[in-house]
Amino acid sequence: MAKGPGKYDDLATYVRESADATAVVVIVVSGSKGSGFSVQAAADFLPALPALLRHLADNIEQGLG
Numbered sequence: 001m002a003k004g005p006g007k008y009d010d011l012a013t014y015v016r017e018s019a020d021a022t023a024v025v026v027i028v029v030s031g032s033k034g035s036g037f038s039v040q041a042a043a044d045f046l047p048a049l050p051a052l053l054r055h056l057a058d059n060i061e062q063g064l065g
Helices: 009-021 044-064
Strands: 023-030 034-040
Touching: 009 023, 009 034
Parallel strands: none
Antiparallel strands: 023 034
């Protein structure tokens, strides 16, 4: 994961501020700037992010079956 602003960082900022959240993950598929993602979170949250995303993926797969 690259450090610094990504192509959808402006959208992630909007979502984070609108939700008054401490962290956001924005995933965009075939958007106006192409596909990509942006993460805004404190550094201490980042180690937990892969497990969270795996959990979400598992839930999505279970819902499809």
